[in-house]
Amino acid sequence: DIQMTQSPSSLSASVGDRVTITCRASQGISNSLAWYQQKPGKAPKLLLYAASRLESGVPSRFSGSGSGTDYTLTISSLQPEDFATYYCQQYYSTLLTFGGGTKVEIK
Amino acid sequence: EVQLVQSGAEVKKPGESLKISCKGSGYSFTSYWIGWVRQMPGKGLEWMGIIYPGDSDTRYSPSFQGQVTISADKSISTAYLQWSSLKASDTAMYYCARFLSVGAAVADLGYFDYWGQGTLVTVSS
Numbered sequence: 001d002i003q004m005t006q007s008p009s010s011l012s013a014s015v016g017d018r019v020t021i022t023c024r025a026s027q028g029i030s031n032s033l034a035w036y037q038q039k040p041g042k043a044p045k046l047l048l049y050a051a052s053r054l055e056s057g058v059p060s061r062f063s064g065s066g067s068g069t070d071y072t073l074t075i076s077s078l079q080p081e082d083f084a085t086y087y088c089q090q091y092y093s094t095l096l097t098f099g100g101g102t103k104v105e106i107k
Numbered sequence: 108e109v110q111l112v113q114s115g116a117e118v119k120k121p122g123e124s125l126k127i128s129c130k131g132s133g134y135s136f137t138s139y140w141i142g143w144v145r146q147m148p149g150k151g152l153e154w155m156g157i158i159y160p161g162d163s164d165t166r167y168s169p170s171f172q173g174q175v176t177i178s179a180d181k182s183i184s185t186a187y188l189q190w191s192s193l194k195a196s197d198t199a200m201y202y203c204a205r206f207l208s209v210g211a212a213v214a215d216l217g218y219f220d221y222w223g224q225g226t227l228v229t230v231s232s
Binding site: 093 | 168204207218223
């Protein structure tokens with residue numbers, strides 16, 4: 001299995017802050033990575049795929065980067081509606097795996 | 108508009124059987140894989156398996172192989188997840204989601220672009 005480790009597991013930030021979440025794979029995944037946002041009581045929502053490609057309709061303040069084993073999700077200016085839990089998911093291996101999640105809370 | 112609408116919450120006893128559903132609309136149901144994802148209370152996301160409604164080709168995560176059955180009825184654009192004998196540890200939210208396969212040779216490489224609203228399954232004596 002490819003293990004996906006997200007850090008931090010939670011963070012507190014203010015509106016307008018720049019936020020970075022990291023996802024580390026246990027082996028190289030060649031940019032085969034998606035990011036999701038999940039708000040309490042709601043289904044996950046796709047934000048990015050192929051590590052850096054923004055899903056249609058997702059605000060441009062979300063961006064992704066990385067290569068090999070290390071990937072990041074950046075929110076350039078945190079908005080009130082961005083407080084949520086974020087998950088990464090690798091699709092390099094047919095045993096699809098998600099990271100443990102990063103909860104973004106209001107400071 | 109792509110929509111996946113799941114069946115309602117269920118409360119069951121250990122040992123009982125259950126089948127939950129996911130109805131797709133707004134796209135060609137037979138042309139995309141559908142996946143199931145489990146989220147246990149307060150926990151993260153786990154991929155369970157996917158099915159291609161066009162020909163019912165099904166792939167399971169090893170963690171769920173033999174524990175659940177995924178099926179689909181393309182005539183009514185509906186996918187299913189079923190258990191023959193529920194356990195308390197099956198208590199979770201279950202999501203269906205449309206799966207975008209990116210592997211030309213390997214279908215089960217991809218990610219989920221549209222999600223259902225979730226079905227909460229509670230198993231308790």
